[in-house]
Amino acid sequence: MVSIGIVGGGAAAVSLLRQLPNSDRLDVSVYADRPLGPGRAYCENADSAILNRQVFAMSVSDSWPDEFHDWVRAHAPEWLDEDEHSFVPRSLYGRYLTDSADTAASHFGERLGFVSGRVIDIAPRDRGWRLTVDSGDGVRAEAVHDVVVLALGSSPPADPYNLHGVASYTPDPYPTSGWIDDVAATQSAAVIGTGLSAVDVALAVRARGWRGHLTMVSRHGILPDARAIVSPLDFDPDISALIMRVTRKRGGLEWEDVLHIVDYLALGEGIRRSEVRAAFREISQPAAERLAEMAVATGSVDVAVQRLVIGIAQHYVNEIWAAMTRPARATFLSTTHAAFAALSNPLPAKSARRLGLMLSDGALSISAGVRDVDPGRTGFGIRFADGTRESVEHAVNATRTPAGAPSPAAASLVSSLLYRGLAQRNPYGGLRVDVGTNALLDASGQAVPGMYVIGEIASGDLYYISSMGKIRRRARSVARHIADESMTSNRSEATYV
Ligand SMILES: Cc1cc2nc3c(=O)[nH]c(=O)nc-3n(C[C@H](O)[C@H](O)[C@H](O)COP(=O)(O)OP(=O)(O)OC[C@H]3O[C@@H](n4cnc5c(N)ncnc54)[C@H](O)[C@@H]3O)c2cc1C
Numbered sequence: 001m002v003s004i005g006i007v008g009g010g011a012a013a014v015s016l017l018r019q020l021p022n023s024d025r026l027d028v029s030v031y032a033d034r035p036l037g038p039g040r041a042y043c044e045n046a047d048s049a050i051l052n053r054q055v056f057a058m059s060v061s062d063s064w065p066d067e068f069h070d071w072v073r074a075h076a077p078e079w080l081d082e083d084e085h086s087f088v089p090r091s092l093y094g095r096y097l098t099d100s101a102d103t104a105a106s107h108f109g110e111r112l113g114f115v116s117g118r119v120i121d122i123a124p125r126d127r128g129w130r131l132t133v134d135s136g137d138g139v140r141a142e143a144v145h146d147v148v149v150l151a152l153g154s155s156p157p158a159d160p161y162n163l164h165g166v167a168s169y170t171p172d173p174y175p176t177s178g179w180i181d182d183v184a185a186t187q188s189a190a191v192i193g194t195g196l197s198a199v200d201v202a203l204a205v206r207a208r209g210w211r212g213h214l215t216m217v218s219r220h221g222i223l224p225d226a227r228a229i230v231s232p233l234d235f236d237p238d239i240s241a242l243i244m245r246v247t248r249k250r251g252g253l254e255w256e257d258v259l260h261i262v263d264y265l266a267l268g269e270g271i272r273r274s275e276v277r278a279a280f281r282e283i284s285q286p287a288a289e290r291l292a293e294m295a296v297a298t299g300s301v302d303v304a305v306q307r308l309v310i311g312i313a314q315h316y317v318n319e320i321w322a323a324m325t326r327p328a329r330a331t332f333l334s335t336t337h338a339a340f341a342a343l344s345n346p347l348p349a350k351s352a353r354r355l356g357l358m359l360s361d362g363a364l365s366i367s368a369g370v371r372d373v374d375p376g377r378t379g380f381g382i383r384f385a386d387g388t389r390e391s392v393e394h395a396v397n398a399t400r401t402p403a404g405a406p407s408p409a410a411a412s413l414v415s416s417l418l419y420r421g422l423a424q425r426n427p428y429g430g431l432r433v434d435v436g437t438n439a440l441l442d443a444s445g446q447a448v449p450g451m452y453v454i455g456e457i458a459s460g461d462l463y464y465i466s467s468m469g470k471i472r473r474r475a476r477s478v479a480r481h482i483a484d485e486s487m488t489s490n491r492s493e494a495t496y497v
Pocket of ligand 1 (some may be wrong): 002007009010012013031032034038040041042050051052053117118119120151152153154174282351407408409410411413452454455456466467468469
């Protein structure tokens with residue numbers, strides 16, 4: 001029997017549970033500080049908060065890719081306005097995750113246990129791992145497992161203007177119910193950030209029928225593209241061989257090599273280099289004008305380039321990133337990352353249309369060049385690079401989450417793993433992992449036996465990991481490694497000590 005401890009109870013944990021073989025050689029315990037399933041992203045109740053991927057992309061199971069589509073057809077068909085291309089509320093996805101966890105529970109029966117609390121320490125014990133769980137009120141318990149999978153999720157946004165604790169400041173846009181009444185009582189509010197979470201804030205105040213003015217502010221004012229319906233790439237060259245050849249010759253991909261790969265892929269799709277460059281330039285411009293046009297007709301910056309970039313994000317980017325030299329990574333991060341993210345994670349077209357309407361009827365403005373947000377006696381003053389200032393009564397923070405940063409729930413555990421030398425911080429994000437197996441790498445760079453990582457905390461070695469498509473693929477790969485382990489080992493059952 002192999003006993004598995006899964007730490008974290010969000011979408012990644014559910015995906016792993018669903019993809020573990022239903023073998024009587026496996027015994028599983030899930031440790032989570034909230035009910036198994038929705039996590040931070042999908043516990044949002046507001047219907048205005050919709051998924052940023054179509055239903056066809058959201059199954060938790062790689063072997064049943066249409067599962068979520070089938071689930072929506074059975075439980076909420078009224079949301080399938082564009083069949084498998086529909087965008088549905090995130091709360092609905094949360095319900096699907098809960099159902100999916102129930103399915104796993106019925107498959108595993110008594111071999112699946114749920115432990116409520118936070119895992120605060122993991123230490124070696126015999127040939128396995130001893131987990132210390134803080135169940136609240138000072139109650140601590142311990143359990144030993146052969147294999148541990150860390151599925152710790154992502155952290156809330158950073159606090160770039162040090163406003164935490166200031167009245168009329170909302171540090172995290174989720175859940176919307178935490179701030180919507182406060183904003184509804186004002187005439188003016190700001191959302192700090194122009195990413196997908198900032199869009200959720202704008203759509204939530206619109207859905208509420210608020211009559212005040214919302215200003216969306218960020219340093220660059222870059223907003224995601226509007227999603228077009230795109231098919232997978234036709235051209236499927238052997239990029240791995242190309243990367244291997246260059247790496248053997250020069251020790252890694254320089255930035256020029258990366259551009260050549262992108263040009264090669266673009267050419268294979270019949271797209272000129274100048275068209276790719278133009279789309280990247282356009283998406284990097286402050287978005288107000290582009291979005292105002294969406295009120296009339298929704299369109300992406302360039303459908304062909306969006307298709308190319310989504311294809312690269314889905315199939316090639318992690319391999320390219322893994323082979324890039326440090327200078328190449330630095331150039332990518334400083335010149336291209338923001339535009340790449342805006343093109344590869346587009347907004348649902350219906351969200352772009354609603355934002356466009358808000359802009360054209362004056363309910364929303366989008367401003368780039370923010371330098372500081374100062375708390376005043378009644379609200380905030382926002383200072384811009386051109387010397388102008390704007391005052392608002394309330395501010396909602398929707399800045400980006402720092403890549404791979406642990407959430408408050410995961411902080412003690414991550415510190416303990418680092419302290420024990422069981423993990424290594426990644427200079428580009430979370431903890432270092434073996435990109436082939438998702439095994440955690442220890443302080444000396446060796447794979448820790450029987451310890452795996454899935455989700456955002458694995459970012460750094462992997463560039464793009466947080467979409468459900470990426471999570472379920474990685475979860476399946478970890479599930480297979482664990483299944484192999486269950487065939488070869490005969491270790492003890494989990495025991496509380
Ligand atoms: C707002 C938002 C919207 C998103 N929308 C989409 C989308 O539309 N489509 C898409 O493909 N992807 C989307 N994503 C990305 C991704 O699908 C989600 O982030 C998803 O929830 C990730 O699942 P997870 O299990 O890794 O993390 P989470 O759902 O955050 O779950 C991790 C859980 O583990 C718990 N935990 C952490 N540490 C411990 C510990 N030490 N002990 C016990 N419990 C612990 C946490 O409290 C948390 O409940 C979105 C992400 C966000 C933030």
